[in-house]
Amino acid sequence: DHHERKRKKESREAHERSHKARKMIGLKAKLYHKQRHAEKIQMKKTIKMHEQRKTKQKDDDKTPEGAVPAYLLDREGQSRAKVLSNMIKQKRKEKAGKWEVPLPKVRAQGETEVLKVIRTGKRQKKAWKRMVTKVCFVGEGFTRKPPKYERFIRPMGLRFKKAHVTHPELKATFCLPILGVKKNPSSPLYTTLGVITKGTVIEVNVSELGLVTQGGKVIWGKYAQVTNNPENDGCINAVLLV
């Protein structure tokens, strides 16, 4: 009988404990809850330890495979099969006139966005002049046409000469002078005007980097593609096309 009663009392303990915890109020309750919280933390820890003992863990001490010498460590090797097909793909693209650029698709910018209508005339009715609202590049020795005849106004505040160009492999950024705008993806009109928006391919002066061709001649111009919106940031960030 004693054992039966003991067993039943122990099983009732959980219910009684929870009844007490719910009904207690005041300072007594605060102390009790604090104590109980500490107990529960310990219980959880022991349960977790038991669980870990049962599960198998990955052996962290094993050295990874694929040992390479020090000179190959920082290089991600291209598999040999890929190299050949890459060569063929490049030849095809060259034929088609398509070039691989870091940003292949950019949002085309309409005329209303890039050019702002300037009204002129005694009654401000004539509306044939346009002002460029984006950053642009004008070459050295640029002189404006006579104001009466100029159709496109490029404000001096939005003219830039230098771009911050990042070398994709070296991960270093250089401030290089711009030589010209090669292609603006939105419209050939913008290319001739020299408007620089996101995705424009510009030519920069890289003589600072010290690149040399196979024959020993110094490379001084390379293409880079603009990666930010320069009219919002106030600077031109570009990535070098190697």
Place this chain on the structure above:
Amino acid sequence: MTSENVERLLIQFQDENGEVLGSPFDVPLDITPDKLQLVCNALLQKEEPVPLAFFVRGEAEVVSSLGSCIQTLGVETEQVLPVVYQPQAVFRVRAVTRCTSTLQGHTEAVISTAFSPTGKYLASGSGDTTVRFWDLTTETPHHTARGHAHWVLSIAWSPDGKKLASGCKNSQICLWDPVTGTQIGKTLTGHTKWITWLCWEPLHLNPECRYLASSSKDGSVRIWDTVLGRYEKILTGHTQSVTCVKWGGDGLLYTSSQDRTVKVWRPKDGVLCRTLQGHAHWVNTLALSTDYVLRTGAFEPATATINPQDLTGSLEEIKEAALQRYNKVRGSAPERLVSGSDDFTLFLWNPAEGKKPLARMTGHSALVNEVLFSPDTRLLASASFDKSIKIWDGRTGKYLMSLRGHVGSVYQVAWSADSRLLVSGSSDSTLKVWDIKTGKLNMDLPGHADEVYAVDWSPDGQRVASGGKDKCLRIWRR
């Protein structure tokens, strides 16, 4: 043509540094190099005749006869013609032709291999974290040195051949005794990223072989005191991984890094002397003109025997011998340094004198992986990922020839001790032995199952060891 009708010519013998030997000589145009050798040796008045090579005006080599050489050059015959003579190595290393054994034992790719300075021991480091010592007379495994926790990336013998240092990818350096295969001292820790290169202090500066320089991906170079087991100096200054460190014989330390610069330091006080700039991409490798003589220390390859021996003699004697050999190879000009880079070019520097490079060597169409001066410092070999090896003049940096034949990137090259042969290992799993005089392939050594990562020619010229991705170490002999 009768002997009276043959034109005669005035020539003046000069040595490489420009000093004249004797007075101008009147010789017939059809004189051959052998006869020139006799004359020159007589003038030099040495006990044994030394084999010599002759270069007209220092440029074109006299191969068949003086006349044909002059015709190709188009030199006028009125004036006295300077002929530069160059002593070649007295001993002749024979090309390796066959693989005598495949040493298995490593359980992962063999990443680095090196012969000891006398050629007595062979050590190899591998991706299975062990360094193995091999017995060369029986070509069987000798010891396995366990102690590293990650791939053993670089190994370096001390110039007296008594210690081997190995660096691993977990940035630890261990020292081993080749005789017993056990670790000497404790593991040197301190770097935060993997070790890229190890280099001992030259023997003639310190015959005890106490100091060791290590470069790491974390951008610092540490000079360790191996006796006390701790670092002596840290040289910081590079902003990116240091790819190579070389301890020069004149008391300067040269380091190359991925931040496109080469820096010159004074190891005594850890001061940066000079920064050599000019490369446009990572600088992968460095080579010193006195590399080979610093590596072999007091051992003279000409005195090698069939069974390699340890260095004998007291510390003073060894130091004297090493110093003599070093001065002979160095000559009067200071050490030259060559750096090879990912921008496909090499620069020839005179680092002790100035910041400006002596020459920029272009021509490779892919990155340059290794550069090596020949043991007599006259030639320079550059191995590149564009499957070719280019030979350049070691003094001026002028392009001499291209060795083509590999079908995969050339990873490493090694010169024979007499500077006449070059062996190269590549990713196409073959080794090729090239004859420098003719510029042609001497021997093709296939046999590896996968890429060949490391190649070394023993200083006594008898064996070539190569290890690669197929986990085997192969020894090649004649």
